[in-house]
Amino acid sequence: MKNVAIIMGGYSSEYKISLTSGNVVYQNLDTSKFNLYRIHILKDKWVYVDDNDAEFPIDKNDFSTTVNGSKITFDVVFNAIHGTPGEDGLLQAYFELLNIPQTSCDYYQAALTFNKRDLLSVLKPYGIKTATSYYLNLGDPINETEILKIVGLPCFVKPNKSGSSFGISKVKSAEEFLPAIENAYKEDNEIIIESFLDGTEVSVGVINFKGETKVLPITEIVSENDFFDYEAKYLGKSQEITPARISEELKVKVETFAKKAYEVLKMKGFSRSEFIIVNGEPHMLEMNTVPGLTTESILPQQAREAGIALPELFENAITLALK
Structure with missing residues (x-):
């Protein structure tokens, strides 16, 4: 054994x-x-x-x-x-x-996807849309007027390399901008400032299942909070609806982009990508390569919907790794 x-x-x-x-x-x-x-x-x-x-x-x-x-x-x-x-x-x-x-996944893919800025830059040439963004490294001068002119208000300020929505703020006014930057710098020395995408948020798991790339049923995320933050993710302050209430046409678009990202990056194992659909176009926010695997987590919910029970999901991952 x-x-x-x-x-x-x-x-x-x-x-x-x-x-x-x-x-x-x-x-x-x-x-x-x-x-x-x-x-x-x-x-x-x-x-x-x-x-x-x-x-x-x-x-x-x-x-x-x-x-x-x-x-x-x-x-x-x-x-x-x-x-x-x-x-x-x-x-x-x-x-x-x-x-x-x-x-x-392998170390390069893990490092790349963990860095939101670099991930989105690599995927852009493949037609994957993203929010308008601005990047800062710790110590960079902060030209508030210039940045807000590019990304607009409201906007999101996020650590570039952190998971689980720690350090993220939704900024609605210029007064909230600098405190949000300080908050993000507590988690990371690089930050990403993104335009607010007003649309339907969805999350989609893509896995290698029995040697084939498999896109799992899409989950729609309806947050009770201002956005899908830590509380919404882990403290039940959101509704997660699987399968998502989107048209067949949008479903196909999201699946196509999610699968393309997985294959372009030569991913392995589990992945879960987040998109916001604006005017019928999915915009990618990020990809997680070690998504939550608790019974309430999104990827296990999606696997269940696809008829894959947790023991099978986890055993498949081990079998593929051993190959």
Whole structure:
């Protein structure tokens, strides 16, 4: 039987959500087919956590652990870390150097998609529309009038490389602009300022399923808050409607762009892309390569709608990684 390390946690504000995702994976994989190990990768420690919550340190030299004198190595890694270092390429590169297969995309794709600015720049030539945007690096002079002339009000100020909507603000007046920039800089040293797209927000999972690129049913997101922020995402302040209430024509457009992005980028494993449809045209916001995997998360909802239960979804990811 293969030894599967399910990695969870991470170094970002999202680590708690990641622990939930990792535990859902742990509960849904078939223990008659795999030996499962929960590995917490946290800033202050990397540990294997057994069912009694006892902790055994991970040896970073070869990603192994020792339990009661016997050394355990892993055949494959199931990546459930949202944010750094699981979604930005750091761990992907580490496992590639150690020659251990893992379930998410490769390190370059992870780093590229984690950087919203670079992702959207790469996809633009393929006809994928985006919001009008302006970028700032920490220390850049901020010409408020010039920026607001380009993006208009209201606009969004976001960290360029962060997940789960931490550090995002919707700016409705010039007075709110600088505080929003300060807020975004708490999460990242690069920020992206985007024009407000007034339209229908949808989220679409694209996965490799049994060797084929599969677009999952689209979810429409109706936020009770001003936008799909952390509360809306994780504290139930939004309605997620799967399948989305959009025309067949729009559905085909969104699916086409989502699939094109996945294939152009040579993605593997799971992905979930966010679009806002304005005047019948999908505009891409971002792509997540380690989307939430809790039972309430969007990608698992979409898989269920497509008739794929969680055990099958997770086992497929491991099978493909081992190939």
